[in-house]
Amino acid sequence: MKRVFRWAGYGAGILVMLALLFAAWVWFASWRVTSRVHEARPERLAAPSAAQLADAPRQARILGCVSCHGERLRGRMMFDGQPFATVWAPNLTELAARASDQQLAAAIRQGVGHDGRALFVMPSPMYSRLSDQETAALIAYVRAVPRAGEPVSGIIWGPIGRYVLAKGGVPSAVDRIEEFRVRQPYDSGPAAGRRLAATVCSECHGADLGGGQPTPDEDAPDLAVAGAYDLAQFRTLMRTGRPPSGRDLALMREVAEQDLRHLTDAEIGQLHAYLRARSERLAR
Numbered sequence: 593m594k595r596v597f598r599w600a601g602y603g604a605g606i607l608v609m610l611a612l613l614f615a616a617w618v619w620f621a622s623w624r625v626t627s628r629v630h631e632a633r634p635e636r637l638a639a640p641s642a643a644q645l646a647d648a649p650r651q652a653r654i655l656g657c658v659s660c661h662g663e664r665l666r667g668r669m670m671f672d673g674q675p676f677a678t679v680w681a682p683n684l685t686e687l688a689a690r691a692s693d694q695q696l697a698a699a700i701r702q703g704v705g706h707d708g709r710a711l712f713v714m715p716s717p718m719y720s721r722l723s724d725q726e727t728a729a730l731i732a733y734v735r736a737v738p739r740a741g742e743p744v745s746g747i748i749w750g751p752i753g754r755y756v757l758a759k760g761g762v763p764s765a766v767d768r769i770e771e772f773r774v775r776q777p778y779d780s781g782p783a784a785g786r787r788l789a790a791t792v793c794s795e796c797h798g799a800d801l802g803g804g805q806p807t808p809d810e811d812a813p814d815l816a817v818a819g820a821y822d823l824a825q826f827r828t829l830m831r832t833g834r835p836p837s838g839r840d841l842a843l844m845r846e847v848a849e850q851d852l853r854h855l856t857d858a859e860i861g862q863l864h865a866y867l868r869a870r871s872e873r874l875a876r
Contacts, residue, residue, distance in 0.1 A: 621758035622749065629708035630766055632698035640729035648733035650854050651726070654792060656715065657684075657734075659850040665734060666741035670713070675750035679713055682746060685739040688731075696731050703765025710764035712747055717765060717772040718795040721787075775799035780873045785866025788859060789815070792852070796843070801870070810843055818864065819871025826864040830855055 640648075652658050660681040662668040667683035687706065688696065695706040703716030722730070749757065756762050777790050777800050789801055796812040798804035803814040818826065825836050830852045833845030855863070 618751070618755050618758045622754035625757045625760075625762075625764075626712075626749070627709060630702075630704045630710055631708070632694075632702050632704040635694050635697035635701065635727070636724050637693060637697055637728040637731070638724040640725040640732065644725055644729040645732055648729040652730060652733055653854045654851055655719070655730075656795070656847075656851050657730070659847075664740065665737050667744035669744075673750075673753075674748075675752045676756070677750055677753040678745070678748040680744045680746055680748075681713075683741050683744050684734050685737050686741060686743050688734050688737075689739050693728075693731055696734065697727050700727055700730065703769060710766040712762065712764050714765045715795045717768040717799065718791060720769050720772055721791045721794075772799045775802075777801045778870050778873055781866035781869025782862050784859075785862035785864070785869075788855075788863045789866055789870075792855075792863075796847070801867075806843060812843075814874075815867050816871045816874050818867035819875070821864070823861060823864050826867075827857070827860050830860050830863075 658665070660668075660670060661684050662681070665684040666686075667681050670679045670681050672678045691699075691706040698704045699706065699711060699714070699716070701716060701720045701722060703711045703714055705711050719727075753762070772794065775798075777786055777794070779786065793801060793815060794804075796804055796806040797815050798812070801815040804812045806812050821829065821836070829835055829844070830848055832853075833841055833848035835841060
């Protein structure tokens with residue numbers, strides 16, 4: 593009997609050792625992913641026009657800067673998804689005081705933080721399509737907001753999140769930039785509408801608008817579905833997130849109420865015209 597207990601103890605010890613080795617591998621492999629330093633490309637920032645500077649606060653709302661980072665850009669917890677991760681959007685007023693325009697532009701369009709590490713959750717792939725002037729106007733807007741508050745935590749990875757990171761299952765913003773460069777929306781319909789779709793809709797609906805997965809639990813459809821909406825229905829969708837069926841599109845409703853409702857009627861018309869033209873092209 594003593595021999596049985598002894599061997600059982602050896603077996604338990606081996607299992608504990610294997611568990612510790614596995615946990616150490618997960619931590620180290622995930623640490624390598626999150627601590628890797630990237631060299632950002634030099635950013636070209638052109639002086640924005642007076643109209644772009646004046647419109648930058650509205651653009652920051654349309655693009656989701658305010659809904660993510662908070663009304664005064666002081667940072668906020670976006671969601672608590674432990675044991676995967678707790679995600680905090682940083683305090684941009686505090687960050688801007690420490691970062692150069694080049695570093696802020698690299699964070700916006702390249703997904704590279706001011707410390708050289710890749711950003712996660714940040715929609716830099718979509719923002720990589722912003723022009724030099726649009727990016728400079730956003731930076732000017734961030735710098736104009738008074739500095740207040742303290743630095744926030746960033747992303748706190750839980751054990752499951754670290755395991756998925758270690759396995760390469762969580763692409764960073766840096767990882768997805770090339771996809772957005774290569775997979776462009778069809779060049780059909782109004783150019784202004786195509787540009788809006790490329791810089792506003794692609795975060796959820798994919799680089800070429802052919803569908804995406806904005807969250808692990810939710811898929812966003814190919815925007816060919818917009819071809820079935822008339823302009824009034826589409827305007828309601830953009831303002832409230834409600835489709836003609838009345839179905840609750842939870843994420844779309846949230847994005848519409850926080851971000852898309854700041855689009856003008858003219859912009860919604862341009863976007864609708866482009867998506868209708870795209871839908872017709874796909875149907876051929």
